[in-house]
Amino acid sequence: MKITQFHKWLTFLILFIVLWLVLKTQSQNHFVVFLPIYAIIAFGVYSLGFIFWRVTHFPTCDDATEKLRKDIKEAEEDLKKRGYKAPQKKKEK
Amino acid sequence: MSKSYKYSVLLPTYNESENLPLVVSMIVKAFESIEADFEIIVVDDGSPDGTQEVCKQLIKIYGSERLLLKPREKKLGLGTAYIHGLKFASGNFVFIMDADLSHHPKYIPEMIERQKTQDFDVVTGTRYSPKIPTCGVAGWPFKRKLISTTANYIATTLLNPKVSDLTGSYRLYKKEVLENIVQKVISKGYVFQMEIIARARKEGYTISEVGIEFVDRLFGESCFNTSEITGFLAGLVKLFFEL
Numbered sequence: 001m002k003i004t005q006f007h008k009w010l011t012f013l014i015l016f017i018v019l020w021l022v023l024k025t026q027s028q029n030h031f032v033v034f035l036p037i038y039a040i041i042a043f044g045v046y047s048l049g050f051i052f053w054r055v056t057h058f059p060t061c062d063d064a065t066e067k068l069r070k071d072i073k074e075a076e077e078d079l080k081k082r083g084y085k086a087p088q089k090k091k092e093k
Numbered sequence: 094m095s096k097s098y099k100y101s102v103l104l105p106t107y108n109e110s111e112n113l114p115l116v117v118s119m120i121v122k123a124f125e126s127i128e129a130d131f132e133i134i135v136v137d138d139g140s141p142d143g144t145q146e147v148c149k150q151l152i153k154i155y156g157s158e159r160l161l162l163k164p165r166e167k168k169l170g171l172g173t174a175y176i177h178g179l180k181f182a183s184g185n186f187v188f189i190m191d192a193d194l195s196h197h198p199k200y201i202p203e204m205i206e207r208q209k210t211q212d213f214d215v216v217t218g219t220r221y222s223p224k225i226p227t228c229g230v231a232g233w234p235f236k237r238k239l240i241s242t243t244a245n246y247i248a249t250t251l252l253n254p255k256v257s258d259l260t261g262s263y264r265l266y267k268k269e270v271l272e273n274i275v276q277k278v279i280s281k282g283y284v285f286q287m288e289i290i291a292r293a294r295k296e297g298y299t300i301s302e303v304g305i306e307f308v309d310r311l312f313g314e315s316c317f318n319t320s321e322i323t324g325f326l327a328g329l330v331k332l333f334f335e336l
Contacts (some may be wrong), residue, residue: 055239
């Protein structure tokens with residue numbers, strides 16, 4: 001039987017719930033009783049923070065467009081040398 | 094004396110009559126610079142803009158050993174384009190990449206080198222790994238960065254493929270690896286590329302990442318609208334239960 005991501009998550013969820021129920025019998029602490037809610041909130045905060053960080057630190061390479069334009073010119077010259085003729089387009093360049 | 098390998102480059106095309114000659118010229122230059130044996134297989138889906146005529150001219154120039162045209166009658170999807178192209182591939186390795194110059198052929202030598210270091214099954218180009226300083230995108234507006242980051246985050250959380258650029262489609266595979274995986278793929282669109290790499294990870298194939306600079310199409314821009322978003326999420330959920 002193949003074990004899918006769903007199975008892994010289900011296992012984790014069941015373990016978490018069992019541990020939580022056991023913890024609840026040991027302590028009436030507000031934090032323990034509402035642990036699942038806090039876990040979800042923490043995950044939400046982490047996710048937003050992670051995405052925010054990645055977006056604001058998104059790797060960019062601003063000179064890549066220029067470099068590509070140069071490489072395109074070089075390719076065009078190479079093609080011309082080899083006898084390539086671009087098909088006629090309707091509008092004039 | 095090192096083993097001599099041959100690399101097949103699969104190029105699915107649709108309306109790329111302007112870019113095809115450029116990308117072919119650059120691919121040839123990249124392989125010649127490392128004196129590697131290669132072939133380029135163009136799988137064109139019945140482009141109305143003359144892509145196939147352009148390709149035939151290029152075959153006269155570069156030779157039919159180096160450039161092959163294996164067209165199909167109409168747009169039939171990327172997965173089947175790969176399967177179709179693979180039938181004609183005589184290399185031990187297969188490159189997949191886009192023909193619109195967003196994937197620069199200059200990375201071919203680096204990907205080949207990387208593959209050799211530990212005989213990796215897959216080498217994938219990444220546009221935004223935080224561990225690799227040389228990669229990046231050019232000219233992306235904020236909205237696109239946000240959508241891309243969020244999509245990758247959701248996909249990584251659900252599928253955990255341990256790869257930084259899930260939708261990237263600039264990759265080098267051992268031929269038997271790609272042949273094995275592409276038969277099993279069920280998704281379409283953006284999720285298709287994700288599924289390939291997620292399956293590769295799941296089957297235990299070794300994967301390495303190479304940083305690439307990604308320049309968007311110089312002619313035209315593709316967008317990610319609501320129906321694509323729902324399609325993407327639905328595809329992800331399907332994989333969550335499948336993989």
